[in-house]
Amino acid sequence: MPITVFGAPLSPFVRKVRLCLQEKGLDYGLEVVMPFTPPEWYLQLNPLGRIPAMKDQELCLADSSVICQYLDEAYDQTVRLYGANPTDRAQIRWLEKYADYELAPLTTFGVFRNRVLKPSSGKPCNEETVQAALNEKLPPHFDYLERQLGENAFFIGEQLSMADIAVACQLINMEHGGEVVDAGRWPALAAHYSRLKARASVENVLPGEQRMTAKLIEMGKRPTPPN
Ligand SMILES: N[C@@H](CCC(=O)N[C@@H](CS)C(=O)NCC(=O)O)C(=O)O
Known part of the structure; x- marks a missing residue:
């Protein structure tokens, strides 16, 4: 039975x-569960109600990092995404955590949520929050990531890792929200993002996401019906 996400x-x-x-x-299948209003049965998989969760045979797991670390260890004959030694592994986990906990509140819950999700459900975009994220809060993070990359193609080691994927995942939500990393100011980070977007894995998910985002943006343009 394939894995279900x-x-x-x-x-x-x-x-x-x-x-x-x-x-x-x-191989995996995606079962769509919307956040914030998950069905009752989903709380059996993740009592917190957050997405994602994953089922592999009898095993149910929640939290993207926990899931990805499990996949890397359980399917160790496939390409490894958490490094080959303790130093690399620790640095990869650090950057993944950095993306999930420092970038996400700004790129996803700041830019994307305000520009795309809120208007689509009839709530106004708080453009002040978006501008503060873009102009004040994100730049120091981008400076840090730029330094971490240096001249390298990947954040850690010579090959793709979850550090690269986690950072790119946040930048994709920012782009869905209409903003990209300024290549003049952060050339290494912008080039890294372009490289990640050119990978077959990303090319496989992106068109569907872009269609969904365009639909949500259209929904957000509908006039709110009078009371
Ligand atoms: N640390 C968790 C974060 C998951 C998360 O916050 N997911 C959001 C959607 S992007 C969610 O389900 N939010 C609904 C909620 O907080 O109730 C992970 O990596 O899986």
């Missing part, structure tokens, strides 16, 4: 798991 494609954390599976060449 539960969640919605526009979540960066669901995308992280899907890209991990695709880079590892593992």
Whole structure:
């Protein structure tokens, strides 16, 4: 039985798991579960109600990092995405955590949520929050990531890791929200993002996501019906 991922494609954390599976060449099915209003049965998989969750045979797991680390260890004959030694492994986990906990509040819950999700459900975009994220809060993070990359193609070691995937997943939500990394100011990070977007795994998920995002943006343009 193939692995099942539960969640919605526009979540960066669901995308992280899907890209991990695709880079590892593992077969999986996506069962759509929307966040914030998950069905009752989903709480059996993740009592917190957050997406993603994953089922592999009898095993149910929640949290994208926990899931990806499990996949890397359980399917160790496939390409490894958490490094080959303790130093690389620790640095990869650090950057993954950095993307999930420092970038996500700004790129996904700041830019994407305000520009795309809120208007689509009839709520106004808080452009002040978006501008503060773009102009004040994200630049120091981008400076840090630029330094971490240096001249390298990947954040850690000579090959793709979950650090690369996690950072790109956040930048994809930012781009869905209409913003990209300024290549003049952060050339290494912008080039890294372009490289990640050119991978088959990302090319496989992106068109569907772009269609969904365009639909949500259209929904957000509908006039709100009078009371
Ligand atoms: N650390 C978790 C974060 C998951 C998360 O926050 N997912 C969001 C969607 S992008 C969610 O389900 N939010 C609904 C909620 O917080 O109730 C992971 O990596 O899986």
